[in-house]
Amino acid sequence: MTAVLRPFHPADLPAMYRLCLLTGEAGGDATSLYRNPDLLAHLYCGPYPISDPGLTFVVVDEHGLVGYIVATADTTAFDRWLAEHWWPTLRAQYPLETVGQDPGDGTQDHVLVRRMHEWPVEDELPVFATHPAHMHIDLLPRAQGQGWGRRMVEALSEALRARGVHGLHLGVDDRNSGAIAFYEKVGFRTHTAHDWGRTLTLDL
Template identity: 55%
Template sequence: MSGLRTFEPFDLPGMYDVCLRTGDSGRDATGLYTDPHLLGHVYAGPYPVADPGLTIVHVDELGLGGYVVGTADTLAFEEWLEAAWWPALRAQYPRSLAADPRDGTQDWERVAHLHDVRVTPDELYERYPAHLHVDLLPRCQGAGVGRRLIAELVARLEERGVPGLHLGVGSGNPGARAFYERVGFTSVRDADWGSTMVMDLR
């Protein structure tokens, strides 16, 4: 049946596929990675493991076409990553793989990230502790699916009494920034890499 539903464990392969096929600022990143799972290990996989109730998928007749993943408490999620998620990945992808092969692939950047990322408190988390990532294949874009995914996640965060939500959007994806503005996010920080945007849930 087409539509939105809460994550089930069998959704992970489809989520990893969507993550890869939208991983270049919304464009297909398949040609940028020799390991097709690496991007998903970093940006999709940990969320439903940590809190499956805040991962929502969109399924149509062709399969899983999009998802939103989120956490209600970013700092607690970062602490969980450090304790429960990164150690196994650091063993699987040793730091020696974080050297640029100069062939245009980006695996090395993700490996460097998973070794170098640290728990980083931020005053923003006091007012906007939750964060999300939403990814949609082209066939699911422009039909309101992204808006519905975010609305469902927001409703679940509100049920938990979460006061606010934030996300990051890269400077190479102006269409995504415009979309987030339309669904109620505002920019509070701009940098060379992109913008941090927030939504008040109180």
């Protein structure tokens, strides 16, 4: 079986969670950073296909899922959905008073739990007016350099254009130079620099 790109199916979610962890440290394996392997994906993967499965696409080969792209068409509406439907259950499951405290062993679970509890409800940022959609994309090393990243971005872009969305943005860690090079190759441009990295935009 050669690798294929296809729409998301609910059965993909466990493998997407694993992949999110395996690429979660500036593109590298973040397994050693977290006691709970699900936390990273609870923030940056899981809510997207649950809230809007039509904007998630996956790449699978004979060994399983090797890549995914998740997105929302409207960042402001997505933040409202998170506040109403996603965070309440997770905040109850991961209390700030216990799991949100630093155990002092180098793990970062507490950082994500605090982020979960203190997730900012963004005001309407200037980038939202022109590029309201945002995305996350992850691809295992064995599937990189074969054009799958570009194909996933193209599939997502087509789905967004079909909804009348004219712009897409994302955030990227400056340490992840490979990702930045990829995004620039497929047409993204730097919109804003931050202390943690940069916001890139793509006109659709």
